[in-house]
Amino acid sequence: MLTGQYLDLASPAPVPPAIVPEPLAESSRFLGVQFDCCGVYSRIYMNRQGDAYVGHCPRCAKRVQFGVGPGGTDARFFSVS
Numbered sequence: 001m002l003t004g005q006y007l008d009l010a011s012p013a014p015v016p017p018a019i020v021p022e023p024l025a026e027s028s029r030f031l032g033v034q035f036d037c038c039g040v041y042s043r044i045y046m047n048r049q050g051d052a053y054v055g056h057c058p059r060c061a062k063r064v065q066f067g068v069g070p071g072g073t074d075a076r077f078f079s080v081s
């Protein structure tokens with residue numbers, strides 16, 4: 001028997017580098033928003049708590065907010081009126 005050659009199988013397998021999506025990657029930290037109030041497009045950014053995107057219309061300063069939740073939409077563009 002050559003069982004000795006299989007001893008390595010009992011060793012803990014090396015942990016592969018984790019490949020996890022980064023929810024807070026730069027590209028997902030903002031939403032594109034079409035402000036119908038003024039007909040302009042702008043970006044709004046995630047707040048400090050990381051639970052909502054908040055921003056203002058660049059022209060009239062109308063405040064907008066989109067909550068962030070698990071299983072939420074993957075949409076990156078919204079329009080507000």
Ligand SMILES: [Zn+2]
Pocket residue numbers: 035037038039057058059060061062
């Ligand atoms: Zn506006």
